[in-house]
Amino acid sequence: MKPLRLFIFILAMPLLFQACSSDDEETSSANANVNKNDIVRYPDAGRLEFPHLKKSNSVLIVHRDRGEVNYCVEWDYVLKSQRWSCYTLLSKHLSGKDPATGRNVSRYYGFPQYPLDPDLPLNYYLDRPSEDYSVNDYFSGSGFDHGHICPSADRLNTKESNYQTFFLTNMQPQIKKFNGSDNNYTGMSLWLAMENKVRSWAPRNGTDTLYVCKGGTIDDVTLNGQTVSGVMTRIGGKLIVPKYFFAAVLLKNSIGYRALAFWFEHSNKDIPANASLADYAISIDELEERTGIDFFCNLPDDVEAKAERSLAVNAWGLK
Numbered sequence: 001m002k003p004l005r006l007f008i009f010i011l012a013m014p015l016l017f018q019a020c021s022s023d024d025e026e027t028s029s030a031n032a033n034v035n036k037n038d039i040v041r042y043p044d045a046g047r048l049e050f051p052h053l054k055k056s057n058s059v060l061i062v063h064r065d066r067g068e069v070n071y072c073v074e075w076d077y078v079l080k081s082q083r084w085s086c087y088t089l090l091s092k093h094l095s096g097k098d099p100a101t102g103r104n105v106s107r108y109y110g111f112p113q114y115p116l117d118p119d120l121p122l123n124y125y126l127d128r129p130s131e132d133y134s135v136n137d138y139f140s141g142s143g144f145d146h147g148h149i150c151p152s153a154d155r156l157n158t159k160e161s162n163y164q165t166f167f168l169t170n171m172q173p174q175i176k177k178f179n180g181s182d183n184n185y186t187g188m189s190l191w192l193a194m195e196n197k198v199r200s201w202a203p204r205n206g207t208d209t210l211y212v213c214k215g216g217t218i219d220d221v222t223l224n225g226q227t228v229s230g231v232m233t234r235i236g237g238k239l240i241v242p243k244y245f246f247a248a249v250l251l252k253n254s255i256g257y258r259a260l261a262f263w264f265e266h267s268n269k270d271i272p273a274n275a276s277l278a279d280y281a282i283s284i285d286e287l288e289e290r291t292g293i294d295f296f297c298n299l300p301d302d303v304e305a306k307a308e309r310s311l312a313v314n315a316w317g318l319k
Helices: 003-029 159-164 190-200 284-291 301-309
Strands: 058-065 068-076 081-089 144-148 171-175 209-216 221-223 226-228 231-235 239-242 244-253 256-265
Touching: 058 159, 068 159, 081 171, 171 209, 171 239, 190 244, 190 256, 221 284, 244 284, 256 284, 256 301, 284 301
Parallel strands: none
Antiparallel strands: 058 068, 068 081, 081 209, 144 171, 209 244, 221 226, 231 239, 244 256
């Protein structure tokens, strides 16, 4: 090679490497995930049902049954409240026989009815309750129900899985009419109607998966561009009662991913006769704007962006 040509080739080499590097970055960016959870501390936080974990004042609780993740909770030990519960939902979770006993699984009834979570230190609870929660029970006599976030009916696959849904860390105070347990209310509550609808989406084959994250607002929220409190009241001046409740769902099937969210005001109001769940459906993007929570953060960014901006209520069978 002549000296001049060799000189030109040497000068061009950095440009060639730079071009290759740019192509690699562009290719990898299609599957980039800059907002995924750090799994060094919590390895299970890389699962698709997870929102982005809060970086301070919170701990992650992972409940397991027979080696499988049952559901997970983010607990704020400063506010003394759960922020959300997340879990996968398949048809196998909705009914069946407990492998340990061979008996059909039913709703847990025992004492205490709402046990302390064995994975949460007592000092992380409000006012350090007794082991049976007979001391410092803020729910008792308050007029509010123990509102399941991961519902009992979503975990009827084993006795242990169902029992775990009754831990206090999976509870938020809910108005009886909103929760659907008011004996004087013959209609179906919004929360129960949503839970039933989400259960109807539970995949029945072995390849599809429904990912669910639900909770009540314990932080400030943003509505119509204004920051307002997400707290309705505090029982005894301490235990938070959320002003709003939400659900975020993500379905993975052979077509790809689609997502949807629900937003409900927590109130004692009667449901309009012509109300539809579609009236309470919003996009995941909108839910993130309102709550400040980054849902389904472990999806690749391009997949996440596409799924979270969609509001295809017809695809979910909502009218």
